[in-house]
Amino acid sequence: MSNGHLEAIRNLMKVRGGICRGEIIADTVRSSKHFTVLLEGLACMTTRHEDGARQIYAFHHPGDFLGLHGLLHPKSTEHIEVEALSNCSIGTIDRDILEQTMQRHPVVGRALWRASMIEASIFRQRLVMARWPAVQRVAHLLCEQLFRLGPDNRVIPLNQIEVADTVGLSIVHTNRSFQDLRRLGVLSEKRCIEVVDTKRLKEIAVFDSRYLDPSEFLSRWDLHIEG
Known part of the structure; x- marks a missing residue:
């Protein structure tokens, strides 16, 4: 995306800092109405098995959309969370507003689709490994x-x-x-x-x-x- 598109997305964000290590930033249950972007810190996409063991699917770095697959596939029944692995700050964007932006600027939708493809590729790689x-x-x-x-x-x-x-x-x-x-x-x-x-x-x-x-x-x- 161009700097202009990035600036347009930044202007849509509500920034939140002060997120501590171990805090749940987003999950597939409560995040259906907005997109979340990691601005600072490190986070992971994770779920818990019945015995309490943690399974980490992927790591998130600054600039990543968090739990993107849950927004693109909202009917998924698996409960997946994004956990802060360090002190973090995030930006949230209302889903309806961002979808309107994608209609005006298809390159933004393309970038989100690319991000979701990378996320899916990482999941597949975990299975291969x-x-x-x-x-x-x-x-x-x-x-x-x-x-x-x-x-x-x-x-x-x-x-x-x-x-x-x-x-x-x-x-x-x-x-x-x-x-x-x-x-x-x-x-x-x-x-x-x-x-x-x-x-x-x-x-x-x-x-x-x-x-x-x-x-x-x-x-x-x-x-x-x-x-």
């Missing part, structure tokens, strides 16, 4: 986060519990995977998750970033918003 070896699962998630954070970042702002809840491993098994990656010279010995050999990490993960950037095939689509 389910039967991979533990070290490859962890390495792939770290590669994904490096891609999202940008080329100048080497420190991934997650902890091992959050990684475990995403890749479907116990915390013990996840810790062993981190130890293996350190022995391979991929991660530093620091307490934080710092990648020191990105090329080797990608090789271990067999990482292909195309699922995070569907612009090649979406560029051939012509999106129309019907009133």
Whole structure:
């Protein structure tokens, strides 16, 4: 989107700060009337199993729309929440107002559709990873986060519990995977998750970033918003 379109969206937002780590920012039950955008901080899309275990589907970074799939598929029965993993600030936009904006500016609707496609691609990738070896699962998630954070970042702002809840491993098994990656010279010995050999990490993960950037095939689509 152009700077003009981005500014138009910003002008529609009601900004809210002071969101603390652990707070539920949005969910599929209460968020049907507005869109929510993460402006600062880190958040995750999550659900709870019957035994109380947390399953993390995806991580959200500044600029992401939160729980977008729930707004595009409002009849979904699965209760999914967006949880703050750090102190955050958000912007909310009334759904009806944003839909009117998309009718006037189809490029905005195209951007939302692209974001929802990336979200769906991440979900599919989680399913593909389910039967991979533990070290490859962890390495792939770290590669994904490096891609999202940008080329100048080497420190991934997650902890091992959050990684475990995403890749479907116990915390013990996840810790062993981190130890293996350190022995391979991929991660530093620091307490934080710092990648020191990105090329080797990608090789271990067999990482292909195309699922995070569907612009090649979406560029051939012509999106129309019907009133």
